[in-house]
Amino acid sequence: MADIKDRYDGLVIGGGIAGMQAALDLAGQGFHVLLVERQPSIGGIMVGLNKVFPTLDCSSCICTPRMAEVAHHERISLLTYTEVQKVEPLNPGFRVRLLKKPRYVVEADCIGCSLCELACDVYVRHEFDYRLGARRAIYIPHANAIPQVAVLDPEYCVFDGSCAKVCPKDCIDFAQLPEEHTVEAGTVIVTSGLQITPMNAKKEYGGDTYVNVMNPLAMERVQSSNGPYGHVLRPSDGKVPKSVAYVQCAGSRDASIGVPYCSRVCCMYALKQAIMIKHELHDTEITIYHMDIRAFGKGYEQFYRRAMAEGIRVVKAKVARISEVENRDLSLRVELIDEGGKVADIRHDLVVLSQGVIPGWHPGDVLPVPEARDGFFEVPELATKPARSPVEGIFLAGVATGPKDIPDAIVEAGAAAMEAAMYLGRTAVGQAAITGSGRRA
Amino acid sequence: MNGTKRLEWREALRVFRERMGGLTDAKKSYLKSDRETRKAVREALRFGSKTIPELTQQLNLPGENVTWYVMALKRYGEIVEAGRAGDYFRYALKESER
Numbered sequence: 001m002a003d004i005k006d007r008y009d010g011l012v013i014g015g016g017i018a019g020m021q022a023a024l025d026l027a028g029q030g031f032h033v034l035l036v037e038r039q040p041s042i043g044g045i046m047v048g049l050n051k052v053f054p055t056l057d058c059s060s061c062i063c064t065p066r067m068a069e070v071a072h073h074e075r076i077s078l079l080t081y082t083e084v085q086k087v088e089p090l091n092p093g094f095r096v097r098l099l100k101k102p103r104y105v106v107e108a109d110c111i112g113c114s115l116c117e118l119a120c121d122v123y124v125r126h127e128f129d130y131r132l133g134a135r136r137a138i139y140i141p142h143a144n145a146i147p148q149v150a151v152l153d154p155e156y157c158v159f160d161g162s163c164a165k166v167c168p169k170d171c172i173d174f175a176q177l178p179e180e181h182t183v184e185a186g187t188v189i190v191t192s193g194l195q196i197t198p199m200n201a202k203k204e205y206g207g208d209t210y211v212n213v214m215n216p217l218a219m220e221r222v223q224s225s226n227g228p229y230g231h232v233l234r235p236s237d238g239k240v241p242k243s244v245a246y247v248q249c250a251g252s253r254d255a256s257i258g259v260p261y262c263s264r265v266c267c268m269y270a271l272k273q274a275i276m277i278k279h280e281l282h283d284t285e286i287t288i289y290h291m292d293i294r295a296f297g298k299g300y301e302q303f304y305r306r307a308m309a310e311g312i313r314v315v316k317a318k319v320a321r322i323s324e325v326e327n328r329d330l331s332l333r334v335e336l337i338d339e340g341g342k343v344a345d346i347r348h349d350l351v352v353l354s355q356g357v358i359p360g361w362h363p364g365d366v367l368p369v370p371e372a373r374d375g376f377f378e379v380p381e382l383a384t385k386p387a388r389s390p391v392e393g394i395f396l397a398g399v400a401t402g403p404k405d406i407p408d409a410i411v412e413a414g415a416a417a418m419e420a421a422m423y424l425g426r427t428a429v430g431q432a433a434i435t436g437s438g439r440r441a
Numbered sequence: 442m443n444g445t446k447r448l449e450w451r452e453a454l455r456v457f458r459e460r461m462g463g464l465t466d467a468k469k470s471y472l473k474s475d476r477e478t479r480k481a482v483r484e485a486l487r488f489g490s491k492t493i494p495e496l497t498q499q500l501n502l503p504g505e506n507v508t509w510y511v512m513a514l515k516r517y518g519e520i521v522e523a524g525r526a527g528d529y530f531r532y533a534l535k536e537s538e539r
């Protein structure tokens with residue numbers, strides 16, 4: 001971890017793909033940037049995905065080099081495991097209060113050797129694998145984590161010192177406390193990302209009751225070569241599924257759960273996951289139940305047609321409810337739209353709910369940017385200035401302003417960085433940054 | 442690790458333990474169950490490979506828990522895949538763990 005200075009030209013909130021891109025683009029213009037991430041590693045959701053659509057490129061192979069670039073950039077400082085406590089306008093610039101949570105490991109000394117993890121005798125369900133995989137009470141966040149630094153979870157620590165006994169760098173620090181930092185920043189870019197709708201949002205689908213009803217991000221981990229199983233298996237008994245169903249709009253376009261909008265990525269990730277299952281399990285039948293398929297991006301329509309050509313069944317239907325039957329299989333009561341509304345009960349081994357995208361952060365009065373009615377941050381001039389917030393000097397990118405796919409998030413991050421650079425060019429604090437050290441000469 | 446450092450971390454650990462409320466009953470219960478289940482899975486595999494349904498039947502535990510422990514022990518190198526039996530993988534103790 002770099003030493004934290006008192007002031008930066010720009011501060012980026014969120015170390016997912018949009019935040020990393022914004023930090024790189026702002027630093028690339030000569031500005032000094034502090035990137036703040038609340039998780040122990042940067043990379044956000046993207047580093048946990050299996051593939052990206054429509055190219056089927058390996059997601060972490062794209063994300064990890066960018067994470068390394070951020071970590072090694074001479075003008076980017078990184079604060080992980082850190083919460084933003086308050087962003088106060090100074091006109092111009094901002095004062096930002098930060099709280100760095102204790103890892104109980106000295107970041108500067110840890111070499112990521114995992115000896116502490118292997119010495120710890122407490123097995124815990126790993127959040128990175130959506131609780132399908134395991135970690136220990138002290139652990140490296142995941143294989144591609146940056147920084148590769150262990151973090152101790154006091155909730156499960158048994159206080160036997162086994163980690164400290166084996167650490168070759170003596171960097172376990174049980175005396176660590178939360179650290180407060182206050183920095184000033186000329187501009188702030190918010191890239192606070194997304195969550196998916198809760199598994200219990202639609203009770204009739206049993207997402208919080210039946211173990212073989214999965215969330216789509218858990219399925220990404222299951223499909224990943226470094227995921228919890230190493231194969232596509234179902235959680236209840238490790239069976240190789242012979243029949244998999246995707247239920248579209250399971251958390252979007254549904255005013256009853258407060259998500260009336262389209263989440264924009266669910267059709268494509270369902271098609272992608274279906275193709276990937278088919279590539280691994282040739283005999284497995286995969287059915288996508290949908291209201292309509294929205295394949296609007298570059299190459300997306302062709303991707304949809306490819307999925308059908310590869311044998312994925314795409315069925316226009318409404319799923320009324322899911323019930324668990326013998327062998328922990330799942331019975332879906334569906335109304336088949338293209339068969340005159342016929343109601344059928346169809347059995348599958350495994351079901352993935354294509355849950356909706358909701359905001360990753362509701363900062364309340366921590367950040368002086370209002371939320372729009374949909375819960376994402378308000379963008380007053382969406383058509384012409386999509387990266388500007390209502391507060392001068394604060395810019396927005398990625399899913400912070402609404403659901404979007406990875407290419408759109410990256411484009412928007414670049415736009416936010418450019419807007420932030422122009423803002424710095426117009427303000428006294430920015431002028432000092434530009435002329436003070438001659439960095440941009 | 443030198444002697445001074447060892448004393449330092451032991452004292453820091455004592456203070457940390459107090460600050461975190463020590464080993465609560467809930468934590469003790471979790472630990473007991475965690476260690477016993479891992480031991481039971483290892484014992485069940487000591488004389489040959491098994492599928493998760495076979496392990497579930499033998500151990501009389503919820504299938505999802507058995508899946509999780511098998512995958513956890515596989516992740517940490519104690520268990521390996523040992524072929525397939527129909528729709529299920531078989532799992533075995535790694536030779537060095539027998």
